[in-house]
Amino acid sequence: MNPNAPSFPALAFRRDVGREPVPGRERLALFFNEEDFATSTMWGIERGERLGMELADSDGRCWRVLSVVDLGVVGSFWERVLRFLLRQSLHGLDQELVEIEPLTLDQLKARACASIQANPDDWRDDEAIAGEVDPPREEQDLLDELKAKAMAAQTLHQLMNAIYEEEFPD
Amino acid sequence: MAKSPGGEPRSVPDPAGEDYDEIIRGEQARRRRAEPAAPRSPPGSVGHPGFVESLIPVWGSGREAVADFQEGDYPGAALNGALAASDLFLAESIAKGVSKGAFYTVKSVSKKPYDWDRYVRPWLGGDRGMLAARQHGHHWAIPQNGWGKRVPDRIKNQPWNIKPMSSPEVHGRLTNSYKGKPRFNAVERYVYGTPTWSKVGVGAAVGHPVGAAKAEMEKRP
Numbered sequence: 001m002n003p004n005a006p007s008f009p010a011l012a013f014r015r016d017v018g019r020e021p022v023p024g025r026e027r028l029a030l031f032f033n034e035e036d037f038a039t040s041t042m043w044g045i046e047r048g049e050r051l052g053m054e055l056a057d058s059d060g061r062c063w064r065v066l067s068v069v070d071l072g073v074v075g076s077f078w079e080r081v082l083r084f085l086l087r088q089s090l091h092g093l094d095q096e097l098v099e100i101e102p103l104t105l106d107q108l109k110a111r112a113c114a115s116i117q118a119n120p121d122d123w124r125d126d127e128a129i130a131g132e133v134d135p136p137r138e139e140q141d142l143l144d145e146l147k148a149k150a151m152a153a154q155t156l157h158q159l160m161n162a163i164y165e166e167e168f169p170d
Numbered sequence: 171m172a173k174s175p176g177g178e179p180r181s182v183p184d185p186a187g188e189d190y191d192e193i194i195r196g197e198q199a200r201r202r203r204a205e206p207a208a209p210r211s212p213p214g215s216v217g218h219p220g221f222v223e224s225l226i227p228v229w230g231s232g233r234e235a236v237a238d239f240q241e242g243d244y245p246g247a248a249l250n251g252a253l254a255a256s257d258l259f260l261a262e263s264i265a266k267g268v269s270k271g272a273f274y275t276v277k278s279v280s281k282k283p284y285d286w287d288r289y290v291r292p293w294l295g296g297d298r299g300m301l302a303a304r305q306h307g308h309h310w311a312i313p314q315n316g317w318g319k320r321v322p323d324r325i326k327n328q329p330w331n332i333k334p335m336s337s338p339e340v341h342g343r344l345t346n347s348y349k350g351k352p353r354f355n356a357v358e359r360y361v362y363g364t365p366t367w368s369k370v371g372v373g374a375a376v377g378h379p380v381g382a383a384k385a386e387m388e389k390r391p
Contacts, residue, residue, distance in 0.1 A: 018295065018296050018303075019295065019296070019299055019302070019303070020302075020303045030278070030280075031278075032278050032279045032280065033279065036277065036278050036279065039277065041277075041297055043296070043297040044297070082275070083275065085268075086271050086272065086273055086274075086275055087269065087270060087271040088271055088274075088275055088277075088297070090277060120304070121291070121292070121295050121301070121303055121304060121305075122287075122291070122292040122295075123287055123288075124287055124291060124306075125286070125287045126286075126287075126291075126306045126307055126308065126335075126338075126341060127308075127309070127313075127314045127315060129306070129338055129341075129342075130306065130308070130338060130341040130342040130344070130345065130346075130348070131342050131345070131346050131348060132313065132314065132315050132316075132342075132345045132346065133315045133316070136338075136342055136348055136349060164280070164288055165281070165282060165285065165288060166280065166281050167281055
């Protein structure tokens with residue numbers, strides 16, 4: 001393991017570069033491993049979504065992305081062809097990181113919950129709100145439930161599991 | 171008196187000749203009735219396409235429309251022109267969908283990489299640009315729930331299966347009553363709950379065989 005690089009999985013807070021970006025709004029991202037972190041779509045690169053992004057890694061350290069260099073399309077030949085046809089080509093990235101002051105779990109939870117609340121589109125279960133099976137749910141209630149799960153986490157992995165429904169071990 | 175095939179009187183007695191000629195004339199008349207009439211395309215018309223040609227998108231209905239117009243069948247020309255236009259719309263919709271990304275393919279090694287509200291939905295609102303802020307997306311062909319639960323996420327959580335909704339209320343009323351307002355009737359569900367390209371596709375799927383059958387029938391006497 002490189003002591004000068006983040007460990008994974010890592011929870012990230014990145015700039016809002018969506019279709020209707022709001023200055024100061026943060027979006028959550030989850031990186032499963034080094035390969036996942038070292039690639040991005042062209043859409044994200046063009047909008048600079050990685051610049052300034054902050055990561056909380058599995059060792060409790062935090063990092064900030066200072067610069068990003070596009071290394072071009074990556075993947076096997078057929079993966080490149082497939083992704084080109086689907087307009088989802090993956091580009092390799094050379095990212096310069098700097099370690100920053102670590103965040104406590106409580107700080108991470110509060111920041112994650114603020115991001116969830118600020119980006120309901122990223123978490124919406126449309127059919128639950130529409131009441132496709134059960135009575136219609138209020139969007140805020142669903143967000144509150146997700147935030148409550150996040151706030152109950154005792155570790156960073158639990159926090160990631162609560163938000164992304166993954167199964168990272170404690 | 172019986173005659174030879176060349177029309178000349180026979181030089182030898184032929185007592186069965188009259189009966190034979192009668193049989194031949196009857197057979198020829200029967201064949202004439204059985205044979206289909208040649209297409210009756212007036213001079214100056216491009217002519218109607220055949221059955222198979224009528225099934226070719228744009229070309230079949232386009233040629234039929236031109237032929238109808240040249241022959242003065244204006245309602246037929248309008249209908250076939252609309253069918254050709256719908257083919258073009260469908261082709262444009264497919265081309266647009268493909269150019270923006272027809273299918274979502276995973277990047278990460280998530281446990282549920284095609285999960286709707288963790289991965290696919292943010293992509294549809296971001297990279298894909300299919301859903302606007304706060305806009306609902308409805309699984310129109312394969313539902314999220316009910317029988318759709320048995321369909322893998324990688325199939326149903328794809329752009330082709332998502333219809334952007336104008337409001338949560340419209341989304342809710344597609345499948346049930348929503349906050350005191352009744353469920354849509356079947357026509358409303360079809361109008362609000364299916365994408366335009368699918369409606370046009372159904373029209374084309376029905377219109378082409380009907381047009382081809384009509385073209386075949388018009389060829390008969």
